[in-house]
Amino acid sequence: xxxxxxxxxxxxxxxxxxxxxxxxxxxxxxxxxxxxxxxxxxxxxxxxxxxxxxxxxxxxxxxxxxxxxxxxxxxxxxxxxxxxxxxxxxxxxxxxxxxxxxxxxxxxxxxxxxxxxxxxxxxxxxxxxxxxxxxxxxxxxxxxxxxxxxxxxxxxxxxxxxxxxxxxxxxxxxxxx
Numbered sequence: 001x002x003x004x005x006x007x008x009x010x011x012x013x014x015x016x017x018x019x020x021x022x023x024x025x026x027x028x029x030x031x032x033x034x035x036x037x038x039x040x041x042x043x044x045x046x047x048x049x050x051x052x053x054x055x056x057x058x059x060x061x062x063x064x065x066x067x068x069x070x071x072x073x074x075x076x077x078x079x080x081x082x083x084x085x086x087x088x089x090x091x092x093x094x095x096x097x098x099x100x101x102x103x104x105x106x107x108x109x110x111x112x113x114x115x116x117x118x119x120x121x122x123x124x125x126x127x128x129x130x131x132x133x134x135x136x137x138x139x140x141x142x143x144x145x146x147x148x149x150x151x152x153x154x155x156x157x158x159x160x161x162x163x164x165x166x167x168x169x170x171x172x173x174x175x176x177x
Contacts, residue, residue, distance in 0.1 A: 001080075001112055002073045003119055008063040013049075013056055018077045021047035022105040028138040029169055038140060055100075059083055062099065068123050072103075072112055079107040082116045084124055084132075090156050094130035095172070097161070117149055125175045132173040135161040146171055 028041040047055075059069045059081075066086030071078045082101040089095050098120055103113045124132050133154060136146055146169075154172040162170055 001115065003116065004071050004073060006059075006063070006069045006071050006081075008060050011056055011059045011063065011069065013052055015071070015078055016052050016055070018104075019052075019079070019081075019102075020105040021045070021051070021102055023137075023139065023141070025139045025141075027140040028167065029140070029143055030138065030167070031169075041138075058099075062086070067099075068120070068127075070116060070119060072116055074107070079104045080112045080116050082120050084120055084127070086127075088129065089133075089158060090131075092130075095133040095156075095158070096124045096127060096129035096131075097158070098124075098132045098134045098173075113145060114149065121173060121175055130175055132175065133158060133161075134171040134173065135165050135168045136171050138167050138169050143169060146173075149173065 023045045025041065025043050025045065027038050029036050030039050030041075062069050062083045062085060067084050068086075069083045070081060072080035080101075080103040083099045085097040085099050089097070098117075101113060101116055101120070121132060134146060134151060135158070136142055136151075151171040151173045154170040157170045162168070
């Protein structure tokens with residue numbers, strides 16, 4: 001796997017022509033009365049053309065606004081991607097948002113997500129952040145991934161992100177460990 005930082009003009013719909021954003025979710029974490037509960041919430045997530053068009057628009061904007069977008073490649077095929085937004089936030093301006101990290105369905109479980117996450121953590125440190133902020137999918141598998149890397153519930157919630165995705169888990173990753 002080769003990780004490449006992408007420029008705005010390299011991000012287009014054809015880049016994702018062989019990428020498979022599929023997830024068969026069975027259980028999700030939900031916060032009820034201050035307690036986290038693992039609940040049965042079955043659904044299948046499968047991105048189509050509209051989702052990839054929106055993704056391209058968002059990733060281009062990330063690069064345009066001083067963020068970072070990476071692609072993980074096996075040969076010419078993108079098998080994973082991740083992005084960090086370019087603006088610090090939080091009461092102490094210590095957070096940068098890891099706005100996306102995805103591995104193509106057939107390539108999961110091989111360490112690609114971890115490698116991209118650690119790469120982005122280093123980039124966030126270089127950009128001056130003390131913590132990564134992740135508004136993360138609440139599925140059991142996604143939370144196992146983040147918790148396994150040392151992420152925890154965010155000490156300070158980004159209210160906009162929490163309102164935009166009320167079922168997401170608001171996490172942070174401390175960069176100076």
